[in-house]
Amino acid sequence: MSDPVHAKLLARIAASGDVAALRGLRDQIHEHMEALLSARPIEQFYTDLNEVHDALIRRAVTLSEEQMARMGLGSPPVPYAYLLFGSGGREEQTLTSDQDSGLIYADPADASQLDAVSGYFEAFARMVVEMLQQLRYPPCDGEVVSANPAWCQSLSQWMAKLDLWFEDPDWERVRYLLIVADCRIVAGLPSIWMALKEHFFAHMHQNERIVHNMLNNTMRHKVLVGVFGQLFKENYGEDAGSLDLKYGAYIPMVNAVRLLAIQAGVRATSTLNRIEQLTQKGVFSEQEGQDYDGVFKLFLRLRLLTTSKKESGIYTNNGKLSNTRLTKELIEELKTGLRTVKRLQKQVRRRATGRF
Amino acid sequence: MVKKLVLSLGALSLLFPAMAFADDPSAATLNMGLNSIWVLVAAILVILMQGGFILLESGSTRMKNAGHIAGKTVFTLGLCTLIYWAVGYAFAFGADNTGTGISNIIGSGDFFFSPDKAAGDGVGLPPAIFFTFQLAFAAVSLSIAWGGFAERAKLSAYLVFTVLFTAVIYPVISHWIWSADGWLFTKGAQDYAGSTVVHLTGAIAAFAATVLLKPRIGRFNKDGSANEILGHNQVFGALSVLILWVGWFGFNAGSALGVGDGFFGYVAFNTQLGAAGGAVAALLISWLVNGKADITTTLNGALAGLVAITATCAFVEPWAAVVIGLLAGVLVFFSAKFFEKIKVDDPIFALSVHGAAGVWGTIANGIFATDALAKKLNVGEGGLIDTGNWHQLWVQVESVVVCGGYVLVASFILLGIMKVVMGLRVTEEQEIVGLDLSEHGTFGYPEQMKKAQQNM
Known part of the structure; x- marks a missing residue:
């Protein structure tokens, strides 16, 4: 790490003993990162920032383990992996990202222990999510959090679930599959996560028709540029004149690259890495x-x-780029960029439907 | 077959001996009778358009005002009828002052109109039917004006303005363009069924009202951005457009004021083309520009096509009717954006649908009218494309500017006086609770609104 302040902060996170201290560190880091924003290449900024988020989450996981032990609930009965989905999974968290997480634990040697083991991890996951909430990471709206029992299961349960989703892919299940495609381990034993990941890609390999189902979901969000090259901005309300950058630019591109990546067997989760590997392939x-x-x-x-705003201590962001930020040069840059994404979407559609 | 026919005719003549022996009616009487049937049917169609306005206006606004908005139309239709009967018709078509200088500006005669009980010799249409048809137009113009009042004007403002509009605003324009004495008629201004007389007049009164009333609470934010106040029922909106569309055949084709050589059929045909062009163009333009095909814009487009074809339906070729409709559909979309940008709150889009498209339709005659049709109708001459002459275009522009100017000034003065003397707008509290409750004491949707109130 080239930045000494950054390295020191990471070390302090790893050594921090309680939530209050972590929260103080997070605030400090935000100030530090904001100051650095213009000083370095954007990918470097995201790498640094996501290292910080990872460190915070990792620390929260460790502290929760200790807390569980203190409460007399013991230590983890089997190895586990704490997973991030969404922007966390893709190493694209901003200063205001929420929690999209899951938990996967090894199958207990004896099936009769399953209830006890799942009981432990459900309590544990709730504790982690609660602690991260205190660190001002709001839980995801779609309830994709480890505290939700559906996202906190044993490896074989997870695999059975993937089997079901792949075999009978309705809209919701396809959405879950695409969420799983972005998953990344942040704490715990990597081999468990790897097993899940390989299971996913084995299915992708055998089950090529799933791509058709995934295509609709991938194309769900429209790129906000019109036939005249005009940007589609918000017409009404507080954000009138803003551009919905998140759902009109960023997410469509993330989705398009993801589908190509999982079709091509690319394991990377960050969009930039996926683009790089797709180019190599x-x-x-x-x-x-x-x-x-x-x-x-x-x-x-x-x-x-x-x-973005800090509402009652929580960092939130509506994903919209305000009119006042949209300079003439930026608008031109955006239009070119959005047209490129449209081209990319066409490429995805061609590949997914097998029409060349 | 023939045997059967003869037998049944014989049987019929036994039953109804008059059929065989009555004097055959003269050709003139038959002609008059046919005219009467068509124009009275047309007048009824135009009155039915009020049903369209009831649905349009209430569908485009919120539940808490629905009963008030729908019901007040029935009241103002009644009041408008009485005022038009007493004085409006006299100012518009009274011919007692013909020949005097003032008759160019305003008519006089037939106050408290009492028509002949039957058509006189050589009269193509009984005067009672002509009156009914003209009254229906006045009522339509008035209902257009209500677009500017919606959701915040006091009931008493509706009452007073109905009287003023029907007595001294609408009849003046109607006289200028449609009375044989009117100065714009004499100049050859072409407005077949009233793009200016009915639609622009109503729209400009709506404009004055909406400016004086100020936007509804919550329509614009402090930073100048707009909020969308969605209407409570889009199905009412679509149904209203269909009712208005059908009613418009009475509006336009009825304006032939007779059956004659069947020309009214051609007018109806062009009307359909104009409406179609407006609906199609509006949906497509909203889709292209906003990325989403907008239903409200589509509905407005159909109406704008109809408004624009109202002046032109008898003066242009079918291809021109299509072009006029298409352009009206595009115009109404951008016009609505424009009024929002200058922070004029136009809940029913009256300014765009009836105002912008009304101006466009009137001016379109100066461009697309053919000399042959102008000569046939004996009003003005062909437009720019057919004749290469700018004269008719100039006349059309002049009539739009002068008529629009008169209505604008008169409406601002009259509504301005009303604002000072009696106030136009309900209180903030009344507006928030809704006009159903504040003006009438009951809700248009009692179950839903009572539930909503309990939750408040």
Whole structure:
């Protein structure tokens, strides 16, 4: 780590003994990161920031383990992996991201222990989520959090669930599959997570028709640029004149790259890494790879400029880029970028439907 | 077959001997009778358009005002009828002052109209039917004006303005363009069924009202951005457009004021083309520009096509009717955006649908009217494309500017006086609780609104 302040902060997180101290550190880090924003390349910024988030979450997991032990509930009965989904999974968390998480634990040697083991991890996951909430990470609206028993299960339960989702893929299940595609381990034993991941890709390999189901979900969010090259902005309300950068630019691109990546067996979860590996595999030409990389970095940069507020201590963000931020040059850059995403979407559609 | 026919005719003549022996009616009487049937049916269709306005206006606004908005239309239709009968018709079509200088500006005669009980010799249409048809138009113009009052004007403001509008605003414009004595008629201004007379007049009164009333609570934010106040029933909106669309055949084709050589059929045909163009163009333009095909815009587009084709339906070729409708559909979309941008709250889009499209329709005659049709109707001459002459376009622009100017000034003065003397707007509390309760004491949707109130 080139930045000594940053390294010191990470060390302090790892040594921090309670929630209050962690929360103080998070606030400090936000100030530090905001100051650094213009000073370094955007991908470097995200890497640093996500290291910090990871460190905080990891610390919360460790502290929760200790807390469980103190409460007389013992230590983890079997190895586990604490997973991040969504932007955390993709290493694209901003300063205001929420919690999208899951938990996966090894199958107990004796099936009769399953109830006790699941009881432990459900309590444990609730404690982690609660602690992260105190660190001002709001839980995800869609209830994709480890505290939700559906997202806190043993490896074989997880695998059975994936089997079901792949075999009978309705809209909701396809959505879950795409969420799982972005998962990444943040704490615990990597081999458990790897097993899940390989199970997922084995299904992808055998079950090519699933791509058709995934396509609709992937294309669900429209790119906010019109046939005249105009941007579709918010017409009404407080955010009139803003551009919904999150759902009109960033998410469509994330979705498109994800589908190509999982089709091509690319294991990486960050969108930039996926673009790089897709280029290496020849799915994108060198030129396309460069274009997509550039556009995604633009979106990453703009995401940090979207309207955010600190509401009763919680960091929130509506994902919208205010009119006042939209300079003439930026609008031109955005239009070019959005048209590129439309091209990318076309490519995804062609590949998914097998029409070349 | 023939045997059967003869037998049954014989049987019929036994039953109804008059059929065989009565004097055959003269050709003139038959002609008059046919005219009467068509124009009275047309007048009824135009009155039925009030049903369209009831649904349009209440569907485009919120539940808490629905009963008030719908019911007041029935009241103002009644009051408008009495005022038009007493004085409005006299100012519009009274011919007692023909020949005097003032007759160019305003008519006089037939106050408290008492028509002949039957058509006189050589009269193509009984005067009672002509009156009914003209009255229906006045009532439509008035209902358009209510668009500017919606959801915040006091009931008493509706009462007073009905009297003023029906007595001294609408009849003046109607006289200028449609009375044989009117100065714009003499100049050859072409407004077949009233893009200016009915629609622009109503829209400008609505504009004055909406400016003087100020926007509804919550329509615009402090920073100038707009909020969307959605209407409570889009199905009412769509149904209203269909009712108005059908009623419009009475509006336009009825304006032939007779059956004649069947020309009214051509007018109806062009009307359908204009409406179609407006609906199609509006949906497509909203889709292209906003990325989402907007239903409200589509409905407005159909109406704008109808408004624009109202002046032009008898003066243009079918292709021009399509072009006029298409452009009206595009115009209404951008016009609505424009009024929102200048922070004019136009809940029913009256200014765009009836105002912008009314101006466009009137001016379109100066561009698309053919000389042959102008000569046939004996009103003005062909427009720019057919004749290469700018004259008719100038006349059309002049009539729009002068008529619009008169209505604007008169409405601002009259509504301004009302605002000072009696106040136009309900209190903030009344507006929030809804006009159903504040003006009438009961809800249009009692179950839903009582539930909503309990939750408050």
